Amino acid sequence: MSLGQEPPELIENRLFYRGRKFNFEVSKLRLPMGVEGYWEVIRHPGGALAVPITPEGKLVLVRQYRFALKGRLLEFPAGTIEPNEDPAETIKRELEEETGYRANRWQTLGKFPLAPGYSDEFIYAFLAQDLEKLEQPPQQDDDEDIEVVLMSFKEFEAAIMAGEPIDAKTITSFFMARLLLSE
Template sequence: MSLGLEPPQLLKQCLFYAGRKFDFEVNRLRLPNQVEGQWECIRHPGGAMAVPITPEGQLVLVRQYRFAVQGRLLEFPAGTIEVDEEPFTTIQREIEEETGYSAKEWINLGKFPLAPGYSDEFIFAFLASDLEKLDIAPEQDDDEDIEVVLMTPDEFEKAVLDGEGIDAKSIAGYFMAKPFLSKLAG
């Protein structure tokens, strides 16, 4: 998918916050249609996610506490891309750390903007298959509270339709992976 980039003219930039995972800017811009105004933006290095499927056809997800929504969300494993790191390297690390699985087969599903109304973050999505359970327990970061959850694709779709707490990147990633899932289920 080509975005047909049309950068605005930057009239004035103020960086209000430089954080551990993202920066926050307020910019005075002139848009391609010549409208001028002030826009806020979260600058993010991007993320990588995987839709992992076991040889038995079960999806591997995590139920993770997210402070911003004050609750636990069901998500596919994902992580922030580190400086000078390729998205594929990011997700290989994250799937092992968050789920305790590694994958032998990978399909690059592409990338998509996560929340373009206020962020420049892109998510790089992968399908991970031929999973192997590692002999070690998942390794969580200090700020992570994660439980591994296995679901069939039908159970996942029902959870989405029932309005269970599932994040948008996981829903998007699942539907990008769906054409491949029936071919991979043992």
Template sequence: MPLGRELPQLLKQRLFYKGRKFDFEVNRLRLPNRVEGDWECIRHPGGALVIPVTNEGKLVLVRQYRFAVGGRVLEFPAGTIEPMEEPLETVKREIQEETGFSANKWQKLGEFILAPGYSDEIIYAFLAQDLTKLEMPPQQDDDEDIEVLCWTPQELEKAILEGQPVDAKSISSFFLARPFLGL
């Protein structure tokens, strides 16, 4: 913390909603300048994302329906970190459930805060290589409507630049993976 920068004082914390994936709270704060106000926050256990790369250099993506935006969004496989689960365990589970692949080689790409203006969610990004297609089809959750795609990095970059619906965590993670993809 820079010198001279005091943190706000928490006066009151109210939990408005406790959900299956996240909680929503409102916090009454007093700022260092003595101004008081309410700040809403989504508390999230974090998520993990994987960029699967086939032996041919193609990226395994999913296109799935997202209710909040009312349409299908292009994404890398990802999921919420379950209690007592490490992010690497999350992506190993998600790659199989969403795409029907498993991987023998894993590389952590980094982590980032997804939307700090209203949430504490951190995304942990991984690269998966040396993929094996599983004999069983993907075991997607009942509430998922997923199409699996294999695209070149150039095809994904073109889709992003053309403004196709690609989620921010996938764009950010793709940027982190570029050196490993020869871009």
């Protein structure tokens, strides 16, 4: 199902911040139902995520420090899409950098909005299988503090249910992958 497009009428737009990964705008809009007001939005180029599964059936996750939450989250490897980059290329690079694995088989899981109440970011999710460990993985980005974690499907489900800190894109993509694999 595609997103129905009903763009609001733009009355005024202000860019408040241009950042390395996103921009922050405040716009005066007239919504399709006629209401006028000011709305804030984060403009983001989108991200790509992999649900990597080893030949032994283990999920490859990362426990990553996230400064905004002042702690570590369990996540699938993911990254921001660079300008003019295909999401499939983004995630192939990120999988290698963050986990030291390369996938030889890829399937698209789909895309979904991350936080549509304040951001236009979409996540492109992929299933990554037939993994091989790289002898010399690429260097991680300097600002990433990452530990690679292998878990069975049951262990990961238990972590979700126990309330372990796991981000929404990871939980969503896990269930998308499970549905695809059960077909």
